[in-house]
Amino acid sequence: MSPARRALLAGLLSVSGLSGCLSTETGSEANERPTQSTNTVGQDDDPTVLQIRSTDDEPILSETTEESISAVRNELVTNRDRLDELSVATGVSDEDREAIQTFLDKTEYATESIFITHSRITSCNRFQIRSVSWDGTDIEYRYCRELRPPEASCVTDSWETVGLLFRIPATLPSSASLGGRGGHSPCQRSSTTYHRIDANATVVGNTTAVETPDTRSNSSGDVS
Amino acid sequence: MSRRLTRRQALAAVGGVAVAGCITRAPQFWENPPSFDTAGLDAILDEPVPDRPQLASISFESAVAAQFVDRVERLLAPIPNPLPESRLPNSAIRSQITTERRAAREQLPTRYDDHPPFELAERFAEARGHAATAVGTWAAVTTEGEPTAVTDGAGTVRSRVDQLGDTLPGRASDPVAGTAVYGSIERWLDVAERRTLFSSTSISAQEDPLRTGRTVGEIERIQSQIEAGGYLQAQYLETIEEPQTIDRPLRAGIDTLGRDIEEWIQELHDEKEDRLFRYPGIEAFFDRQPVAENAPSLKLLSRALRRTYEDIRFDPVAVEDYEPTHPATTLCRTMLTLVQLSACDELGGLIEDGENLFPEDGATVDSARGEAIGSVVGLAEATNPLQRWLATQILPLFDEPETILSAESPTTREITRAYTEYRWISLVASESESVVSTASEALSS
Numbered sequence: 095m096s097p098a099r100r101a102l103l104a105g106l107l108s109v110s111g112l113s114g115c116l117s118t119e120t121g122s123e124a125n126e127r128p129t130q131s132t133n134t135v136g137q138d139d140d141p142t143v144l145q146i147r148s149t150d151d152e153p154i155l156s157e158t159t160e161e162s163i164s165a166v167r168n169e170l171v172t173n174r175d176r177l178d179e180l181s182v183a184t185g186v187s188d189e190d191r192e193a194i195q196t197f198l199d200k201t202e203y204a205t206e207s208i209f210i211t212h213s214r215i216t217s218c219n220r221f222q223i224r225s226v227s228w229d230g231t232d233i234e235y236r237y238c239r240e241l242r243p244p245e246a247s248c249v250t251d252s253w254e255t256v257g258l259l260f261r262i263p264a265t266l267p268s269s270a271s272l273g274g275r276g277g278h279s280p281c282q283r284s285s286t287t288y289h290r291i292d293a294n295a296t297v298v299g300n301t302t303a304v305e306t307p308d309t310r311s312n313s314s315g316d317v318s
Numbered sequence: 319m320s321r322r323l324t325r326r327q328a329l330a331a332v333g334g335v336a337v338a339g340c341i342t343r344a345p346q347f348w349e350n351p352p353s354f355d356t357a358g359l360d361a362i363l364d365e366p367v368p369d370r371p372q373l374a375s376i377s378f379e380s381a382v383a384a385q386f387v388d389r390v391e392r393l394l395a396p397i398p399n400p401l402p403e404s405r406l407p408n409s410a411i412r413s414q415i416t417t418e419r420r421a422a423r424e425q426l427p428t429r430y431d432d433h434p435p436f437e438l439a440e441r442f443a444e445a446r447g448h449a450a451t452a453v454g455t456w457a458a459v460t461t462e463g464e465p466t467a468v469t470d471g472a473g474t475v476r477s478r479v480d481q482l483g484d485t486l487p488g489r490a491s492d493p494v495a496g497t498a499v500y501g502s503i504e505r506w507l508d509v510a511e512r513r514t515l516f517s518s519t520s521i522s523a524q525e526d527p528l529r530t531g532r533t534v535g536e537i538e539r540i541q542s543q544i545e546a547g548g549y550l551q552a553q554y555l556e557t558i559e560e561p562q563t564i565d566r567p568l569r570a571g572i573d574t575l576g577r578d579i580e581e582w583i584q585e586l587h588d589e590k591e592d593r594l595f596r597y598p599g600i601e602a603f604f605d606r607q608p609v610a611e612n613a614p615s616l617k618l619l620s621r622a623l624r625r626t627y628e629d630i631r632f633d634p635v636a637v638e639d640y641e642p643t644h645p646a647t648t649l650c651r652t653m654l655t656l657v658q659l660s661a662c663d664e665l666g667g668l669i670e671d672g673e674n675l676f677p678e679d680g681a682t683v684d685s686a687r688g689e690a691i692g693s694v695v696g697l698a699e700a701t702n703p704l705q706r707w708l709a710t711q712i713l714p715l716f717d718e719p720e721t722i723l724s725a726e727s728p729t730t731r732e733i734t735r736a737y738t739e740y741r742w743i744s745l746v747a748s749e750s751e752s753v754v755s756t757a758s759e760a761l762s763s
Binding site: 246295 | 382385386388389392393395396397398403405406407408409410411413442446453456457458459460461462463464467468469470524525526527528529541542545549
């Protein structure tokens with residue numbers, strides 16, 4: 095897709111998304127399924143994932159038909175046509191709504207699939223997705239949980255729903271679904287910088303209240 | 319060794335026959351419990367729980383206590399007060415800082431002479447631990463903060479633990495008094511080594527600030543215990559006119575109590591040595607069970623035995639050639655384990671006699687509480703320091719029932735639980751005297 099066309103579509107997205115469905119394209123190009131063989135087994139250790147938080151405990155996407163609107167909790171989106179039937183839930187902020195639309199729009203459905211799932215997490219934590227793998231019709235992902243940065247506004251012990259949108263670099267059969275997930279908490283490694291509040295925390299004076307044998311003999315303090 | 323257990327061995331074969339083939343479901347106590355009359359519960363907590371006794375004639379000088387308080391205040395000083403959401407939006411981080419700051423201040427006593435020195439030392443350690451957790455967390459989220467500068471590193475503190483440990487047990491007026499004093503100080507080191515100061519323990523500024531703060535707090539708490547331990551040791555030594563070493567008597571005491579413990583455990587497991595550390599099940603303590611399944615007495619025995627076996631597995635208890643790093647605390651913990659096993663045996667006897675430990679009314683609970691308090695007062699006022707030491711270990715057992723009974727409207731089950739805990743306190747206290755006597759004789763031989 096050319097940049098100009100993408101820019102034009104982005105404008106359309108914001109309008110159509112707000113009004114309901116997520117479809118951004120019409121015509122044969124969007125409907126085409128890849129003709130090359132599908133890569134049904136693989137793993138991505140640095141997956142492209144969009145995470146959207148929802149405080150109202152509802153999935154971030156819903157499916158609209160003539161008869162009803164139903165929540166979409168787990169789904170593999172394999173073609174752009176499907177976006178016609180999906181819409182962003184009302185509880186999602188405008189900023190996140192735009193992020194979802196952009197994410198879906200930037201997906202090349204000829205070679206990629208979008209896997210949508212949801213998970214629960216406390217308000218002050220977030221997921222780090224470590225990998226996603228797919229094997230036939232099973233999709234699995236691995237994660238860890240870590241504390242959000244100091245400036246993230248959150249409420250202790252409050253739970254939220256997180257919508258996870260994985261961009262999988264493979265065209266998977268539409269029957270593929272969540273086969274499992276595994277993780278641990280807290281993350282062993284984190285790239286998050288937590289030193290962000292502009293202040294100091296210097297404790298004045300000695301590190302002890304009274305002398306200990308080693309501080310008596312070595313008044314310079316730390317011996318390690 | 320208990321008289322009851324020996325009798326049970328003789329009855330074991332009969333018991334085995336009695337249960338063979340029995341597959342009908344036994345009646346469950348709480349399916350049809352007796353009625354409970356709440357009369358007598360109104361003023362049940364009026365009589366206070368006894369204060370913690372003195373272990374030796376030493377005290378925390380006011381000037382020294384003030385230095386510990388000053389350290390707490392210095393630790394808390396850099397944290398903005400109040401700390402509003404606008405300054406630190408992440409509520410988990412903000413909550414840890416403010417909660418720990420509050421907890422630190424709550425631990426600080428208003429009057430130093432209201433508390434015996436070991437209790438004061440523990441309060442200072444808790445206060446410094448909480449305060450350091452608060453400022454360590456704050457340091458981890460501030461641009462100029464440095465968590466590693468809040469307290470000394472784990473390596474430094476570990477070497478101080480070793481240094482203090484090398485001086486313990488020190489000289490004492492006599493082995494019994496020395497065991498009570500040094501057992502308490504060694505216990506701080508023992509717990510620090512086993513639960514906190516691992517080779518991997520370190521303060522890392524790269525970590526989750528909540529974890530960083532907690533690590534800073536744990537190290538500061540141990541540092542406080544080292545300082546207080548060294549100070550109290552020096553205070554104690556100043557009170558002694560003719561100090562004597564207690565290493566050899568301690569060894570004899572540990573050997574004696576260790577043999578008693580092994581006899582107990584072997585008998586509970588029918589002499590099967592490879593099962594020494596395995597939980598034996600409460601059935602080992604009674605031959606017949608004339609009370610309904612899940613009766614409060616059975617549940618109490620189950621809780622007590624599990625707690626005792628946790629101690630046997632994880633605490634420094636002299637079982638199976640255990641070589642103590644901290645002999646005074648090993649003797650104390652082994653003694654406590656023996657007391658608990660004896661109390662379990664007594665409870666088994668009550669069960670055999672058909673005692674379900676369900677209180678008929680509030681007055682029965684009140685009476686059990688009064689008896690528990692009386693039994694602990696007896697220990698706390700004893701001349702033998704090891705009895706007073708046991709009182710310090712039993713007093714925290716009041717926490718759970720007191721919390722239950724101070725609630726607005728506890729359920730009958732909860733009240734029953736409180737009642738059984740009071741009965742347990744009395745049982746443990748009543749078994750203390752003979753075990754302390756054995757320990758004291760071994761220490762003095």
